[in-house]
Structures are given as structure tokens and as C-alpha cells.
Amino acid sequence: MPEILKAPLVLEFPFTRSLGPVQSAFLSGLRERVVLGVKTGDGRTLVPPVEYDPVTAEEIRDLVEVGATGTVTTWAWNHEPRRGQPLGTPFAWVLVRLDGADTALLHALDVPGPDDVRTGMRVRVRWAEERTGAITDIACFEPYDGEEGHQPAAHSGEFEDMVTGIVAEARLDYVYSPGRAQTDYIRALSEQRTVGERCPSCRKVYVPPRGACPTCGVATAEHVEVGPRGTVTTFCIVNIKAKNLDIEVPYVYAHIALDGADLALHGRIGGIPYDQVRMGLRVEAVWSEGGRYPDHYRPTGEPDADYDVYKELL
Amino acid sequence: MSGDATPREIAVVAFAQTDHRRTTDELSEVEMLMPVLHGVLEQTGLKTADIGFTCSGSSDYLAGRAFSFTLALDGVGAWPPISESHVEMDGAWALYEAWVKLLTGDADTALVYSYGKSSPGSVRDVLTRQLDPYYVAPLWPDAVALAALQAQALIDAGDTDEPALAAVAARSRTDASANSHAQVRGSVPQGDYVVRPLRTGDCPPVGDGAAAVILAAGDRARELCERPAWIRGIDHRIEAHGLGVRELTDSPSTRLAAEKAGVFERPVDTAELHAPFTAQEVVLRKALRLGDDVRVNPSGGALAANPVMAAGLIRVGEAAARIHRGESDRALAHATSGPCLQQNLVAVLEGDPR
Ligand SMILES: [Zn+2]
Numbered sequence: 001m002p003e004i005l006k007a008p009l010v011l012e013f014p015f016t017r018s019l020g021p022v023q024s025a026f027l028s029g030l031r032e033r034v035v036l037g038v039k040t041g042d043g044r045t046l047v048p049p050v051e052y053d054p055v056t057a058e059e060i061r062d063l064v065e066v067g068a069t070g071t072v073t074t075w076a077w078n079h080e081p082r083r084g085q086p087l088g089t090p091f092a093w094v095l096v097r098l099d100g101a102d103t104a105l106l107h108a109l110d111v112p113g114p115d116d117v118r119t120g121m122r123v124r125v126r127w128a129e130e131r132t133g134a135i136t137d138i139a140c141f142e143p144y145d146g147e148e149g150h151q152p153a154a155h156s157g158e159f160e161d162m163v164t165g166i167v168a169e170a171r172l173d174y175v176y177s178p179g180r181a182q183t184d185y186i187r188a189l190s191e192q193r194t195v196g197e198r199c200p201s202c203r204k205v206y207v208p209p210r211g212a213c214p215t216c217g218v219a220t221a222e223h224v225e226v227g228p229r230g231t232v233t234t235f236c237i238v239n240i241k242a243k244n245l246d247i248e249v250p251y252v253y254a255h256i257a258l259d260g261a262d263l264a265l266h267g268r269i270g271g272i273p274y275d276q277v278r279m280g281l282r283v284e285a286v287w288s289e290g291g292r293y294p295d296h297y298r299p300t301g302e303p304d305a306d307y308d309v310y311k312e313l314l
Numbered sequence: 315m316s317g318d319a320t321p322r323e324i325a326v327v328a329f330a331q332t333d334h335r336r337t338t339d340e341l342s343e344v345e346m347l348m349p350v351l352h353g354v355l356e357q358t359g360l361k362t363a364d365i366g367f368t369c370s371g372s373s374d375y376l377a378g379r380a381f382s383f384t385l386a387l388d389g390v391g392a393w394p395p396i397s398e399s400h401v402e403m404d405g406a407w408a409l410y411e412a413w414v415k416l417l418t419g420d421a422d423t424a425l426v427y428s429y430g431k432s433s434p435g436s437v438r439d440v441l442t443r444q445l446d447p448y449y450v451a452p453l454w455p456d457a458v459a460l461a462a463l464q465a466q467a468l469i470d471a472g473d474t475d476e477p478a479l480a481a482v483a484a485r486s487r488t489d490a491s492a493n494s495h496a497q498v499r500g501s502v503p504q505g506d507y508v509v510r511p512l513r514t515g516d517c518p519p520v521g522d523g524a525a526a527v528i529l530a531a532g533d534r535a536r537e538l539c540e541r542p543a544w545i546r547g548i549d550h551r552i553e554a555h556g557l558g559v560r561e562l563t564d565s566p567s568t569r570l571a572a573e574k575a576g577v578f579e580r581p582v583d584t585a586e587l588h589a590p591f592t593a594q595e596v597v598l599r600k601a602l603r604l605g606d607d608v609r610v611n612p613s614g615g616a617l618a619a620n621p622v623m624a625a626g627l628i629r630v631g632e633a634a635a636r637i638h639r640g641e642s643d644r645a646l647a648h649a650t651s652g653p654c655l656q657q658n659l660v661a662v663l664e665g666d667p668r
Binding site: 004006009011015017019023027046047048050054073074075076077078079082083084085086093095097103104105106107108114119134135136166168169170172173174175176177178179180181182210211212213214215216217218219 | 339340341342343344345348351352362375378385387388389390391392393434435436438439440443447448449450451452453454455456459460462463464465466467470507509510511512554556557558559562
């Protein structure tokens with residue numbers, strides 16, 4: 001079997017999220033080195049705070065200030081920190097019940113090794129130097145030898161210049177492989193050929209092939225070379241310039257049924273004024289120097305195709 | 315199930331799964347999925363056009379692509395149009411939706427499938443994207459780290475220790491020797507810590523795979539399968555999303571789901587538990603009150619093969635297959651989703667008396 005294509009694929013997405021009143025107070029508080037919790041109907045203090053009681057689902061708003069010191073309720077030793085985690089050196093993941101709270105907060109604990117952490121140990125917040133109103137305003141926790149003593153105190157939850165949103169940055173890295181059928185298709189394109197696959201059941205030729213006939217639900221494997229000429233089955237005129245796309249608007253984007261294919265693929269039409277493109281126009285692929293796929297399709301000069309020839313492919 | 319009207323009887327009548335492997339570069343998702351779809355259709359003699367409802371489970375974050383499930387639909391023959399749905403969850407939840415659809419009488423048969431390719435990305439990082447985006451996800455705690463917190467809580471509570479966890483790992487992989495589909499089989503070293511107290515042996519293999527089942531109602535099930543695995547009850551429940559709010563050493567949601575599904579009405583002989591980490595089996599055995607007489611994960615479970623989004627559906631399929639083969643009369647199947655057993659589905663499957 002020829003080698004399967006692979007390529008890195010990086011997904012990055014900064015979601016902008018708004019905060020409710022409770023989360024807004026909590027994250028604004030962290031920026032000011034104040035840790036807030038919220039009281040539930042049965043008098044428990046939740047830290048980090050949520051807007052709805054996890055037991056009764058009632059809305060809760062009763063904010064209290066709790067300590068920046070607390071007790072480890074469980075831990076795990078992370079000897080190989082990963083991208084994005086709070087510390088770049090080996091650290092312990094900890095759940096910490098802050099003094100005055102009834103629930104625990106997840107964060108990192110900065111200690112030299114696993115022998116320096118245990119459930120029940122006392123810790124305190126180490127604040128980040130630059131704080132923006134995010135959970136990372138707590139840089140991490142560090143050991144603390146004081147006793148528990150903090151009582152929760154009522155807090156208005158009001159701060160100057162409240163934080164009302166966060167940007168949730170994410171990045172995921174993949175090494176993407178398109179599988180056998182699409183590998184074959186992409187390889188053929190690099191030789192300026194277009195290859196489809198025929199369904200063994202309904203005999204339709206799919207371009208680009210994805211390895212399955214969507215009508216019959218069976219694997220396709222028989223290679224069929226299609227084109228290089230084809231027929232415009234339908235089209236649209238694009239008037240909005242896309243980011244990073246070096247094409248003058250307006251231009252025409254069309255469905256093109258390559259000769260021998262039973263499915264139209266899409267591509268840009270060039271070499272003809274945009275307002276002269278029409279259904280039935282005969283076109284052929286134009287490859288740019290060193291290009292790995294057709295840059296666009298241009299008129300062949302042949303007479304237009306009869307509607308009856310391509311009507312099934314619309 | 316309780317109520318005035320007798321609900322329709324619904325059974326799992328066929329099950330197929332791929333050989334689960336570390337990588338399947340040569341296959342697209344649909345190419346990986348098609349053999350199992352054909353497998354369950356062949357077992358029942360059904361054609362695509364005979365299926366009343368189709369439901370699938372998968373994840374765009376695993377695929378690295380939006381609407382990735384639509385490409386997999388090519389494998390089911392979705393033209394002319396079919397009645398179809400999708401859950402961005404493990405296929406066990408797709409099975410739940412299909413079961414409800416059959417209960418309504420809208421369909422007599424359902425095809426349920428799910429798949430996941432973990433090999434293109436880093437599944438430890440990918441799974442961080444299902445966490446609370448305000449307080450947790452910005453810290454990037456990976457799936458192993460969160461499972462390790464739960465394991466340490468169990469050790470602190472005296473519910474288990476590292477040798478006991480190693481024994482869970484060893485038993486699972488030994489049992490998997492008899493499962494030709496499993497990814498990790500036989501004697502496997504417990505290895506070094508990944509995130510202490512969890513070692514490589516305590517963690518599931520990362521791999522690619524797919525599974526499919528066919529459900530059928532009443533007499534249709536009897537026509538399609540010699541010994542249908544009747545779903546006597548199925549329920550799913552969820553814990554609070556805040557990890558620090560939960561009691562990590564217990565799984566009240568699993569227990570409640572089991573109660574609602576009727577698990578505790580009579581003993582089960584088999585339990586297929588979706589416990590990707592050894593310590594989670596300790597939690598589930600306790601929550602489900604499973605005694606030593608119950609055969610737990612004869613397939614090897616998720617420690618032997620954990621195709622994300624399919625591993626839970628495979629638990630239902632494995633439990634059903636044991637009933638089909640006459641190796642079980644009353645089996646429990648469990649599926650989980652989310653960190654530290656956040657969401658739990660429990661089904662009770664029974665064969666007709668012999
Ligand atoms: Zn076909």
C-alpha cells in the first residue's frame with residue numbers, strides 16, 4: 001500500500017465568554033486578592049462559587065469572603081508538566097478546601113517532590129504578579145504552616161471595574177491523515193490528474209472519493225480517472241473578499257461536473273468575465289506552477305453542454 | 315421501568331466492533347466504521363433501508379473538525395433520506411436515544427454506532443476541552459491528572475491501594491487475552507507513574523476504534539436474533555460539574571441510575587463497567603454493590619481497549635453478546651463520560667429463560 005499522507009493540523013480558538021453575576025464577582029475578587037464563595041440554601045459555602053445550587057438547582061447569590069489559606073483534600077503528583085498547566089516545574093495537582101469553605105478548588109501546589117505533599121496539609125494562595133480576573137490569578141498554592149481560623153464574612157461582591165468576561169484560549173495539535181481514499185485523490189492531484197472512485201453497487205463515480213458510497217453505504221475502491229474537462233452545473237457570484245485570499249471580487253464559484261463523474265465538485269471559474277459564466281459552460285482545470293490542486297477552471301471554448309446531459313448532477 | 319402501560323420490549327440483537335489499534339492512519343473515520351456497520355447488518359440480515367432509526371456518537375474535538383459526524387454518515391447509506399440523530403457523547407447515550415425512539419413506537423429497529431480516532435491528537439489534552447471553561451479548563455488538567463486525584467482520594471479513604479489497583483489492571487488484561495478485538499492483552503507491566511498514584515498500567519490504552527449495535531422491539535427482535543438481550547431498564551445520571559463539590563470516592567449518580575434501571579431488583583451475573591482507570595472500577599463496584607460472584611469485565615474492559623466515544627457502547631454490546639451466546643442471563647452494562655465518572659449510564663440486559 002502506498003504511504004498514507006499526514007500533515008500537522010493546529011486548531012486554535014479563543015472563545016469569548018461572558019460571566020454571570022457570581023462568576024464575575026469571584027474573578028474580579030481574585031484580581032484584588034480576595035477569594036469569594038457563595039452560600040447555598042442549606043448554609044454550605046461553595047468555593048469556587050456557582051450561580052445555581054448543585055443540590056436544589058435554586059439560584060444563589062449570597063457571596064461570602066473566605067480565606068486564602070486552606071487544606072488539601074486530595075492530590076496527584078505531576079512529574080511532567082504539560083503545555084498550559086500552571087507551573088513548568090514538577091508540581092502536585094491539588095483540591096484545596098479554603099478556610100471557611102465547604103467545597104474544594106482545583107489548582108497546582110508548588111512543592112519540590114511527592115514526599116512534600118499529603119492530604120490534610122495546610123496551604124495558601126500564591127498570587128500571580130499580574131492579575132486580570134481569571135482563575136490563573138492564583139499562580140498556584142504553596143505550603144503554609146498556620147492553623148485554620150478564617151470564618152466566612154459577608155461580601156457585597158462589588159469591585160471597581162468588574163470583570164464581565166473571559167477569553168478561553170484553546171489550542172489542540174493533531175497529525176491529520178485523510179485516510180486511504182482521500183490520500184489517493186490528493187496524490188493524483190499532485191500529478192495534475194483527478195481520480196474518483198466507482199461504487200460497486202450503484203456504479204456511480206464519486207469525486208472527491210471518501211471511500212464510501214453515501215447512497216449504498218458500501219466501500220468504494222475502483223479508481224476512475226475523470227475530467228480534465230467538465231461542465232458548470234450551477235454557480236454563484238462572490239462579492240465579499242475573504243480574509244487571506246488574493247482574488248479580486250466579484251468572482252464566480254461553481255459546481256463543476258467533470259466528464260465521467262457522477263458528482264459535481266466545486267471550484268473557482270476564471271478566464272471569463274464573471275457576468276458571462278452560465279450553466280452548461282464547458283471548463284477545464286488550470287494548474288498553477290507547482291500547484292498541488294487546480295487553481296481555477298477556465299472555459300474550453302467548446303459549445304455549451306445540453307441541460308439534459310447534466311441535469312441529474314445539479 | 316414502571317408505569318401503568320406495559321412498555322414495548324426492546325433488545326440488543328446484534329453487536330460488532332473493530333479491532334482496536336493504536337493508530338489507523340490508513341483509514342478515514344468512515345472507512346474504519348463501515349466494517350462494523352456491515353457486521354451488524356449481516357448478523358441480522360437487515361438492509362440499510364430496513365432500519366427505522368439511526369443514531370451515532372462521536373466527538374468533533376477528537377476528529378479536529380467541525381460536523382465530523384456527517385462524513386461518517388456516508389457509511390450508513392443516508393440517501394434517500396433516513397431518520398437520523400447524533401450525540402456528541404459516547405455511543406451508549408446514542409443507544410439511550412434510540413431506545414427512547416423505539417419505546418415511542420416510531421420505529422421497530424435502530425442502528426446505533428459510535429467511533430473515535432484518538433491517534434491524530436493528544437487525547438489527554440483533547441479531553442480538557444470538556445471541562446468547566448471558567449475555573450478548570452484554563453489550568454489544563456489532563457484526563458490522567460483528574461483520574462489520579464480520584465485514585466488518591468480512594469487510597470486516603472482506605473478503599474484501595476496501589477497493589478490492589480495493579481491487580482485490577484492485571485485481571486483486566488488477562489481477561490482480554492480471550493478478546494481478539496482488544497488493544498492491550500495478556501501480561502502487561504504496571505510501569506512508571508504517569509500522574510502519581512496512577513501508573514501506565516492503571517490507565518487505558520490510547521487508540522482508535524468503532525462499534526455498532528442493532529436494537530429491535532418485541533417480535534421483530536425475536537425474528538432477528540435467537541436469544542435477544544432484552545433491555546429491562548436503562549437510566550443515566552450526572553454529578554455536579556464542580557470536582558470539589560463531589561465525593562470522588564463514591565458515585566451516587568451511578569447508584570441512582572442503577573436503581574432506576576432496576577439493577578438492585580435481582581442479582582446480575584455479569585457487569586461490563588466502563589472504568590478507563592483502575593481506581594474507577596473500585597468506585598463503580600461499590601456504587602453498584604457488586605459482589606465477588608459477579609463476573610466483571612470479562613472482555614477486559616476499557617483498560618484493554620478504550621476507543622473514546624465507543625468504549626461505553628462496547629460495554630453494552632459486550633454484555634448483550636454474552637446473553638446472545640448464552641453465557642449470561644442477567645447482565646449490567648455501564649458507560650461513563652466526563653472527568654472522574656461525571657456522567658453515568660446503567661442498563662440491565664436479560665436473556666429469555668432457558
Ligand atoms: Zn452506490
